[in-house]
Amino acid sequence: xETGFIGLxxxxxIMVKNLVESGRKLRIFxxxxxKTKPFEATTSVESDVPSLxxxxxxxxxxxxxxxxxxxxxxxxxxxxxxxxxxxHVCLSxxxxxxxxxxxxxxxxxxxxxxxxxxxxxxxxxxxxxxxxCLSGTSAKKEAVVELLTDLGGKNIKQFGDDPKSxxxxxxxxxxxxxxxxxxxxxxxxxxxxxxxxxxLFHEMITETLFSAPIYKNYGKVIIDESYDKxxxxxxxxxxxxxxxxxxxxxxxxxxxxxxxxxxxxxVNHSRGRNLYDWASIAKVIxxxxxxxxxxxQSQ
Amino acid sequence: xETGFIGLxxxxxIMVKNLVESGRKLRIFxxxxxKTKPFEATTSVESDVPSLxxxxxxxxxxxxxxxxxxxxxxxxxxxxxxxxxxxHVCLSxxxxxxxxxxxxxxxxxxxxxxxxxxxxxxxxxxxxxxxxCLSGTSAKKEAVVELLTDLGGKNIKQFGDDPKSxxxxxxxxxxxxxxxxxxxxxxxxxxxxxxxxxxLFHEMITETLFSAPIYKNYGKVIIDESYDKxxxxxxxxxxxxxxxxxxxxxxxxxxxxxxxxxxxxxVNHSRGRNLYDWASIAKVIxxxxxxxxxxxQSQ
Numbered sequence: 173x174e175t176g177f178i179g180l181x182x183x184x185x186i187m188v189k190n191l192v193e194s195g196r197k198l199r200i201f202x203x204x205x206x207k208t209k210p211f212e213a214t215t216s217v218e219s220d221v222p223s224l225x226x227x228x229x230x231x232x233x234x235x236x237x238x239x240x241x242x243x244x245x246x247x248x249x250x251x252x253x254x255x256x257x258x259x260h261v262c263l264s265x266x267x268x269x270x271x272x273x274x275x276x277x278x279x280x281x282x283x284x285x286x287x288x289x290x291x292x293x294x295x296x297x298x299x300x301x302x303x304x305c306l307s308g309t310s311a312k313k314e315a316v317v318e319l320l321t322d323l324g325g326k327n328i329k330q331f332g333d334d335p336k337s338x339x340x341x342x343x344x345x346x347x348x349x350x351x352x353x354x355x356x357x358x359x360x361x362x363x364x365x366x367x368x369x370x371x372l373f374h375e376m377i378t379e380t381l382f383s384a385p386i387y388k389n390y391g392k393v394i395i396d397e398s399y400d401k402x403x404x405x406x407x408x409x410x411x412x413x414x415x416x417x418x419x420x421x422x423x424x425x426x427x428x429x430x431x432x433x434x435x436x437x438x439v440n441h442s443r444g445r446n447l448y449d450w451a452s453i454a455k456v457i458x459x460x461x462x463x464x465x466x467x468x469q470s471q
Numbered sequence: 472x473e474t475g476f477i478g479l480x481x482x483x484x485i486m487v488k489n490l491v492e493s494g495r496k497l498r499i500f501x502x503x504x505x506k507t508k509p510f511e512a513t514t515s516v517e518s519d520v521p522s523l524x525x526x527x528x529x530x531x532x533x534x535x536x537x538x539x540x541x542x543x544x545x546x547x548x549x550x551x552x553x554x555x556x557x558x559h560v561c562l563s564x565x566x567x568x569x570x571x572x573x574x575x576x577x578x579x580x581x582x583x584x585x586x587x588x589x590x591x592x593x594x595x596x597x598x599x600x601x602x603x604c605l606s607g608t609s610a611k612k613e614a615v616v617e618l619l620t621d622l623g624g625k626n627i628k629q630f631g632d633d634p635k636s637x638x639x640x641x642x643x644x645x646x647x648x649x650x651x652x653x654x655x656x657x658x659x660x661x662x663x664x665x666x667x668x669x670x671l672f673h674e675m676i677t678e679t680l681f682s683a684p685i686y687k688n689y690g691k692v693i694i695d696e697s698y699d700k701x702x703x704x705x706x707x708x709x710x711x712x713x714x715x716x717x718x719x720x721x722x723x724x725x726x727x728x729x730x731x732x733x734x735x736x737x738v739n740h741s742r743g744r745n746l747y748d749w750a751s752i753a754k755v756i757x758x759x760x761x762x763x764x765x766x767x768q769s770q
Contacts (some may be wrong), residue, residue, distance in 0.1 A: 175627055268665060272652040291679055303679045307735045329675045331668055340667040344658040345676060352681075353656075355650035358726050359643040362715070365722040366567060368639040369630060380590055380602045382651075384683035416661070425760040427657050429650075429730045439685075461724040 173315060174199065176228035177266075178221070178244065180207040182232040183290060186297040187263075187323040188215065194322035199224050225253035230312055230319065230446030234263035234290075238270045238413055238436040245274060256282030261312045261320075263288050267415050268343065269337040269422060275308060275335040282426035287335045288320055289342030291402045295327035297324040304328045305342055308335035343419055350433045350450065352386050356394055357454030365461060373397055390451045399445065410437035472614060473498065474660055475527035477520070477543065478563075479506040482589060483533040485596040486562075486622040487514065493621035495662075498523050524552035529611055529618065533562035537569045538708055544573060555581030558609045560619075562587050564711060567642065567718050574607060574634040583609035586634045587619055588641030592702045596623040603627045604641060607634035617746030642718055645711040649732045649749065651685050655693055657754030664760060685701040689750045698744065698751035709736035 180202040188211060191198055198215040201224045208217045208454050218224040225231065230252065237239050245251050254260065260278055262271070264286065271287050278285035286308035296302050304325040310316065311344050320328055331337040334382065364370045366453050374391045378384075393399065413434045420427040436453035443459075445452045476487050479501040488727050497514040500523045507516045517523040520543065524530065530553065534540050536564055540563050544550050551596045553559065559577055561570070561584065563630060572584050577584035585607035595601050603624040609615065618746045619627055630636040655673075673690045677683075681690075692698065719726040735752035742758075744751045 218530045256611075268568060291675070303675060305675065327675075327678060329671060331671060333732055334666055336665070337667045340662055340665040341672050341675065344662045344667070344672065345680070347661075348658050348676065348681065350655055351650065351654035355647055355654070355728055356726055358724075359647050359650075362646075362719050362724050362726060363639055364641045365724050366639040366718055367633060367634070368636045368643070372628060373640050373643065376602060376604065376626075376640065377647065379626060380646070380683045382647065382683045384686065386680045387683065391579070420661050423760075425657075425661050425663055425664050426756075427661060427726065429657055431655055432727045432731075457725075458549055 173229040173312070175319060176200070176224045176231040177215075177226065177233075178202070178231065178250075178456075179234040180211075181234065182294050183263075183297055186231075186294055187234070190297070190324045191319070192302060196277055196319070196322055199228060219291045221248040221250050225250050226255070229255070229258050229452060230261065230316060231258065231289075232261045232263055232319070232323070238263070238266045238410070240264070240280055240439040241270070241274070242264050245277065251277055251283065254278075254281065257284075257311075259284035259312045259316065261285060261288050261316055263287045263290055264413060265289060265342050265346070265415070266339060266464060268339040268419050270397070271331050271336040271339040284308070284311065284312065285309055285335055287338040288316070290337045291342065291345055300324045301326045305331055305338040307331040307333065307338035309333045325446065340419065342417045343412060346409070347416040347427070347430055347433075349386055349390075350409060350413060351429045353390050353394070353451050353454060354429070354433050354436060354457070356387065357457040360391075360394055360454070361457050361461060393451045394454045395456065399448040401418050401453060402447060402449040405438050405446065405452050406437060406448050406450045406452055407446045409453070410434070412439065413437060472528040472611070473500070473526055474518075474618060475523045475530040476532075477501070477523065477530065477549075478533040479510075480533065480535065481593050482596055483610075484762070485593055486531075489596070489599060489623045490618070490621050491547075491608070495621055498527055502709075517687065518549040520549050521552040522550050525554070527558065528554070528557045529615060530557065531560045531562055531587075531622070532620070535563070537565045539563070540565050540569070540573070540679060544576065545616060549581055550576055550582065553577075553580065553582045558583035558585060558611045558615065560585045560587050560615055562589055564588060564641050564714070565638060566714050567638040568649065568721060570635040570638040583607070583610065583611065583654060584634055585609055586637040587615070588637045590641065590644055594702075599623045600625045601672065604630055604637040606630040606632065606637035608632045625750050642711060642714045645708070646715040646726070646729055648685055648689075649708060649712060649752070650728045652693070652750050653728070653732050653756070655686065655690050656756040657694070659690075659693055659753070660756050662759060664698050692748060692750045693753045698747040698754060701746060701748040703749050704745065705736060705739050705749045705751050706745045708752070709733070709740065712736060
């Protein structure tokens with residue numbers, strides 16, 4: 173089966189490398205052609221979406237947001253050119269409602285649509301240790317699972333036949349991550365202002381009740397304020413928070429933690445940290461309890 | 472050195488058992504005398520606080536809240552009767568400001584005051600796997616650390632000379648736990664309402680990014696709604712949330728997640744779940760998105 177891969181960003185780039193190393197033959201496409209250069213010898217680089225779409229049975233795409241995925245599917249001609257019976261596996265984090273609509277648009281042309289959301293950062297992709305949440309229906313699902321393993325998936329979780337389910341799970345996972353970041357931001361700021369040793373506090377909780385990567389890694393980022401080395405940008409975190417709020421709206425539920433987090437991102441971006449790590453919303457918390465230099469301080 | 476232990480509640484009871492099993496000789500006191508019965512053969516049961524206070528060099532106390540600790544120290548005569556040079560080790564979760572004030576009151580009589588807050592539930596005490604956060608100054612600190620180990624402490628973290636620091640850390644830890652409960656409550660409710668398999672979602676996150684006891688254990692409690700088997704009551708969770716808000720107020724910082732959580736507890740208690748597990752605040756989230764049976768539903 174001919175396999176295509178669209179999107180050579182932070183994650184896509186490593187996934188293609190993994191697939192090639194696993195002996196997979198690929199046709200690849202990226203809007204910015206320069207990013208395909210390192211793969212000229214090992215893959216077939218396509219110059220446009222239609223030529224890739226016409227010749228593939230399974231096509232993976234990983235792009236930054238809903239608008240980019242919709243542009244790929246419609247404006248750039250993916251759906252119009254894919255073969256009936258072929259499958260588009262969408263790896264991007266997009267709205268659950270977009271997943272539902274895209275699945276319908278694909279189905280009208282006899283094309284399958286699967287959602288395969290990725291839990292893990294580039295280092296995890298590099299280590300072939302990604303978790304992948306898969307949902308939707310396709311006769312080619314088994315072949316897709318094998319490819320997901322070859323692109324760096326270690327733990328492939330099947331969330332059933334509804335193409336939106338894997339999107340829902342990814343959105344809820346990122347909401348939990350931002351909630352943990354905000355909670356640590358508030359707790360560390362409070363502990364520090366109240367005179368406790370914050371690094372030791374962090375050590376204590378991550379040795380015990382919170383012995384998980386999110387608390388270990390982001391806790392350290394928050395304490396070190398090493399926000400400029402972005403593993404995942406504030407801008408993308410803001411997008412995912414808005415996806416969570418939109419999903420909550422559609423589902424008729426409140427999400428008060430996400431309301432607070434959304435406002436953190438808005439303030440964070442007003443301060444110019446769009447491209448900092450999303451954990452930099454904790455910096456906003458700290459700034460809230462610090463004097464401003466241009467305000468005359470009381471004696 | 473003569474050692475005393477006051478408070479035979481859920482945790483205190485197991486701690487005394489552990490101390491006895493470690494070969495420690497103890498004088499114990501509990502307001503409800505019945506609870507001392509199982510220890511009649513293995514400890515010296517005192518009938519009032521002053522007689523215990525007069526004869527001990529190191530006294531541990533573990534009570535439910537600030538009022539109980541203050542009553543012990545003042546009304547019941549602990550401070551008035553302790554020997555100069557002796558030390559009171561307070562294991563209760565109380566306000567940081569109370570710890571500071573109590574340390575001063577003890578110091579005036581030449582008595583040392585240490586805060587040793589406990590991170591862990593009764594099962595952890597049973598398994599001698601408690602984490603203990605210790606702070607304050609005393610010449611007997613080393614002897615206290617040995618006793619903390621014998622009462623079930625595995626990991627004794629030293630938070631310096633300020634008696635309030637260990638209280639601050641405990642309050643911030645419990646704030647992080649309630650934040651994780653609220654975040655899971657919101658995320659699971661949203662995922663479920665949006666049609667995803669919540670149990671599988673929980674399995675996925677706890678196998679990966681959130682592979683920590685808090686997410687594993689409370690996540691399961693929330694999904695199973697097994698709130699009536701309280702490991703830690705909603706009532707105590709409410710108290711600790713108010714302690715966090717009071718500390719934030721004193722420190723001049725905001726704590727917006729705790730504001731939301733405080734309101735969850737208020738609603739939870741209006742609904743009669745004071746003595747349910749504190750994770751039952753997640754039930755309030757679920758109830759928010761469910762129809763009320765006495766409201767005529769639209770067609």
